[in-house]
Amino acid sequence: MAKFQVIILGCGSATPSARHQPSCQVVDFRDKLFMIDCGEGAQSQFRRQGLKFSRLGHIFISHLHGDHLFGLPGLLSTMSLHEVQGKVTIHIFRKGAELLKQWMDFFNRDSSFEIEYDIIEPGERRVVYEDSALTVETFPLYHRTECTGYIFREKPKLRHLKGDMVKFHDIPVSKLQEIKEGADYVKADGTVIPNAALTSPADPSISYAYCSDTLHSLRVARDIEGVDTVYHEATYDSSLAAQARDRGHSTAAQAADVAAKAGARRLIIGHFSKRYIHGEDILLKEAQEIFPDVTLANEGLRVDLL
Amino acid sequence: MAKFQVIILGCGSATPSARHQPSCQVVDFRDKLFMIDCGEGAQSQFRRQGLKFSRLGHIFISHLHGDHLFGLPGLLSTMSLHEVQGKVTIHIFRKGAELLKQWMDFFNRDSSFEIEYDIIEPGERRVVYEDSALTVETFPLYHRTECTGYIFREKPKLRHLKGDMVKFHDIPVSKLQEIKEGADYVKADGTVIPNAALTSPADPSISYAYCSDTLHSLRVARDIEGVDTVYHEATYDSSLAAQARDRGHSTAAQAADVAAKAGARRLIIGHFSKRYIHGEDILLKEAQEIFPDVTLANEGLRVDLL
Numbered sequence: 001m002a003k004f005q006v007i008i009l010g011c012g013s014a015t016p017s018a019r020h021q022p023s024c025q026v027v028d029f030r031d032k033l034f035m036i037d038c039g040e041g042a043q044s045q046f047r048r049q050g051l052k053f054s055r056l057g058h059i060f061i062s063h064l065h066g067d068h069l070f071g072l073p074g075l076l077s078t079m080s081l082h083e084v085q086g087k088v089t090i091h092i093f094r095k096g097a098e099l100l101k102q103w104m105d106f107f108n109r110d111s112s113f114e115i116e117y118d119i120i121e122p123g124e125r126r127v128v129y130e131d132s133a134l135t136v137e138t139f140p141l142y143h144r145t146e147c148t149g150y151i152f153r154e155k156p157k158l159r160h161l162k163g164d165m166v167k168f169h170d171i172p173v174s175k176l177q178e179i180k181e182g183a184d185y186v187k188a189d190g191t192v193i194p195n196a197a198l199t200s201p202a203d204p205s206i207s208y209a210y211c212s213d214t215l216h217s218l219r220v221a222r223d224i225e226g227v228d229t230v231y232h233e234a235t236y237d238s239s240l241a242a243q244a245r246d247r248g249h250s251t252a253a254q255a256a257d258v259a260a261k262a263g264a265r266r267l268i269i270g271h272f273s274k275r276y277i278h279g280e281d282i283l284l285k286e287a288q289e290i291f292p293d294v295t296l297a298n299e300g301l302r303v304d305l306l
Numbered sequence: 307m308a309k310f311q312v313i314i315l316g317c318g319s320a321t322p323s324a325r326h327q328p329s330c331q332v333v334d335f336r337d338k339l340f341m342i343d344c345g346e347g348a349q350s351q352f353r354r355q356g357l358k359f360s361r362l363g364h365i366f367i368s369h370l371h372g373d374h375l376f377g378l379p380g381l382l383s384t385m386s387l388h389e390v391q392g393k394v395t396i397h398i399f400r401k402g403a404e405l406l407k408q409w410m411d412f413f414n415r416d417s418s419f420e421i422e423y424d425i426i427e428p429g430e431r432r433v434v435y436e437d438s439a440l441t442v443e444t445f446p447l448y449h450r451t452e453c454t455g456y457i458f459r460e461k462p463k464l465r466h467l468k469g470d471m472v473k474f475h476d477i478p479v480s481k482l483q484e485i486k487e488g489a490d491y492v493k494a495d496g497t498v499i500p501n502a503a504l505t506s507p508a509d510p511s512i513s514y515a516y517c518s519d520t521l522h523s524l525r526v527a528r529d530i531e532g533v534d535t536v537y538h539e540a541t542y543d544s545s546l547a548a549q550a551r552d553r554g555h556s557t558a559a560q561a562a563d564v565a566a567k568a569g570a571r572r573l574i575i576g577h578f579s580k581r582y583i584h585g586e587d588i589l590l591k592e593a594q595e596i597f598p599d600v601t602l603a604n605e606g607l608r609v610d611l612l
Contacts, residue, residue: 015384016350040380041347044322066383066413074346077372078321099412103405107372 002030002133004154004206004305006231009045010037011270011297013213013235013249014067019277021045021299022067023212023270025231026056027152029134035059036150036210042071043078045299053079058129060136061092062212063147069096073103080111089116091128091138093146122146125223139223141214144248149220151227153207159199169193208305209262212271215245216254221261229305230255230264231297233271237282240273252283256290270297308336308439310460310512310611312537315351316343317576317603319519319541319555320373325583327351327605328373329518329576331537332362333458335440341365342456342516348377349384351605359385364435366442367398368518369453375402379409386417395422397434397444399452428452431529445529447520450554455526457533459513465505475499514611515568518577521551522560527567535611536561536570537603539577543588546579558589562596576603 005028012020022039026046033056035042046053056079061069072090079088090100097117104115118128120138123146129136133155141147158180166176171185179185185193209224212233224230232255236244244251250258252269259267269287272280280296287294295303311334318326328345332352339362341348352359362385367375378396385394396406403423410421424434426444429452435442439461447453464486472482477491485491491499515530518539530536538561542550550557556564558575565573575593578586586602593600601609 015387016347016380018354040377041322041350044347048324064413066379070380070383070413071346073372074322074376077376081321095412099409102408106401106405107370107376 002306004029004208006208006229006268006303006305007049007051008268008270008297008299008301008303009042009049010039010299011272012067013233013271013273015274016041017274017277019274020272022070023062024071025210026051027208029152031055032057032131032134034129034136034152037062037068037212038071038075039067040070040074043075046075049300053082053084056084057086057088058136059088059090060128060150060210061090061096062141062149062210063143063145064093064096065145065213068213069100072100073107076104076111076115077108080108080113083112085113087114087116089118089129091118091120093122093148094119120148122148124148139220141211141220142217142248143213143215147213149212149214149224150210151207151224152209153227154205156205157202159195159202161199162197165193165198169198171198206305209264211255211258213249215248216250216257218258218261221258224258224262224264227262227264229266229268229303230259230262231268231270232258234269234280234283234287235271235273237276238286252280252287253290256287256294260291264291266293266295266303267291268295268297268301268303272297308612310335310458310514312514312535312574312609312611313355313357314574314576314603314605314607314609315348315355316345316605317578318345318373319539319577319579321580322347323580323583325580326578328376329368330377331516332357333514335458337361338363338437338440340435340442340458343368343374343518344377344381345373346376346380349381352381355606359388359390362390363392363394364442365394365396366434366456366516367396367402368447368455368516369449369451370399370402371451371519374519375406378406379413382410382417382421383414386414386419389418391419393420393422395424395435397424397426399428399454400425426454428454430454445526447517447526448523448554449519449521453519455518455520455530456516457513457530458515459533460511462511463508465501465508467505468503471499471504475504477504512611515570517561517564519555521554522556522563524564524567527564530564530568530570533568533570535572535574535609536565536568537574537576538564540575540586540589540593541577541579543582544592558586558593559596562593562600566597570597572599572601572609573597574601574603574607574609578603
């Protein structure tokens with residue numbers, strides 16, 4: 001089956017620690033790589049996972065806090081030293097694009113590839129990436145500064161032909177694509193063979209939502225309704241709910257609540273406070289009380305989204 | 307004895323690798339910390355060595371290539387999260403100060419401490435730091451872009467009093483400081499007791515020179531003449547001397563030649579090309595053929611300079 005995987009490169013908060021790296025992850029969709037956030041050290045984590053710079057064409061930044069983007073200058077410079085060709089698009093708020101461009105125009109002025117800046121406006125919902133099989137769209141998160149989430153969605157897939165029926169009705173090859181797309185078949189004599197007789201349903205289209213950093217918000221649950229897998233920040237345990245609110249973060253239980261209300265199948269939690277130096281079991285436990293399928297993020301974790 | 311130590315935090319070149327981090331080191335002088343260069347990941351290396359942000363007051367950047375300074379935004383932001391107080395001075399070329407200030411004014415606008423920028427002019431020789439016991443001065447290096455080295459020098463130390471002679475001549479306490487500084491003692495009857503009779507020589511003043519990145523240059527040897535310990539880049543082995551010259555770097559043998567001509571006591575080599583993935587023994591061997599006391603830099607290496 002075609003690959004659709006998320007690889008966690010960093011799931012700590014605020015500063016790198018002995019336990020976790022700052023925020024960064026990669027979505028591997030059929031061998032195209034998409035990076036979400038790019039904390040310091042992202043380039044090292046990327047290579048440690050055996051990923052190829054030449055496959056990375058898009059980087060999506062959620063917001064302009066250093067722990068989500070200080071890895072960009074080093075990553076982009078190293079990509080140039082590796083003679084990556086073509087174009088890398090960075091999806092980022094305007095001020096971040098300005099600041100990054102100033103650095104890259106100086107430190108990476110001999111870049112082997114073009115850097116394109118796609119400006120995200122605060123609060124917008126927009127498809128910021130699209131190819132024949134995938135879209136990536138933004139939706140607002142609610143942090144101390146403008147912040148955007150990203151939803152990766154497979155496009156609707158083709159229905160499966162029933163080989164015996166195609167043969168029985170002697171359907172020409174030229175018609176098969178439109179039948180897979182849902183069309184009925186009309187025979188030369190005008191007889192209509194309904195699509196349902198010729199095909200079985202398409203595989204479901206899979207989706208993945210990235211929600212970090214954000215307050216607990218039902219608006220987030222609504223915006224990501226129906227996604228299969230949710231990554232949601234869970235900076236704190238429930239005893240620190242007031243602190244979470246003050247700092248624009250969520251507790252693990254709140255992350256689980258959002259996943260449950262969105263009707264998701266699976267939740268990955270991350271962006272852990274460094275206070276959980278001996279492990280995030282308390283966060284896992286609190287989330288599991290509310291939502292059944294919870295995974296603790298960790299550097300190097302790979303989750304098949306299919 | 308008072309501490310004067312260099313701690314290597316990164317001694318790779320160009321990009322972080324599985325083997326080495328980009329350039330960064332810390333001079334620990336009597337518990338004040340001075341950072342030289344600040345490649346990506348410096349903050350993590352710094353903490354891994356158990357060093358305290360509150361003791362770091364000066365950062366010296368050699369030149370404006372990313373592998374020597376992309377760690378600054380993260381380091382400074384983390385220092386602010388750790389509520390470091392007072393002032394941190396960054397010694398850096400003008401354009402670097404401008405670019406860094408733009409980032410810090412945005413990403414670290416609530417900094418707990420003041421960031422001061424000390425502008426280094428290309429080619430200048432200047433004392434950029436001075437306290438009662440130490441100076442740090444710049445001197446030019448010869449790279450593809452403006453580059454400066456740094457020399458750390460202990461100030462002349464006090465002579466040692468001969469306790470029995472002080473007692474014999476019944477010298478008052480109020481006179482002891484000037485005698486330690488070299489003055490003779492004049493008795494009430496006008497008799498002069500020469501300083502040499504009252505003191506033994508001061509301990510030697512120790513010095514350390516940082517030379518990275520640079521071409522092989524006898525001007526460097528002249529500028530650091532008489533220093534005790536030299537850190538000199540040794541990016542390549544001798545078979546790549548042409549490449550070293552093209553790229554503004556040195557071979558290990560050239561680093562040793564500079565240390566020898568400078569009359570140094572000890573040489574530390576670093577800034578290794580990532581091609582030496584199985585170790586830098588060839589660089590060590592080539593340097594040792596020219597200079598006796600060579601140490602390969604490595605992350606975590608501590609060298610007592612005394």
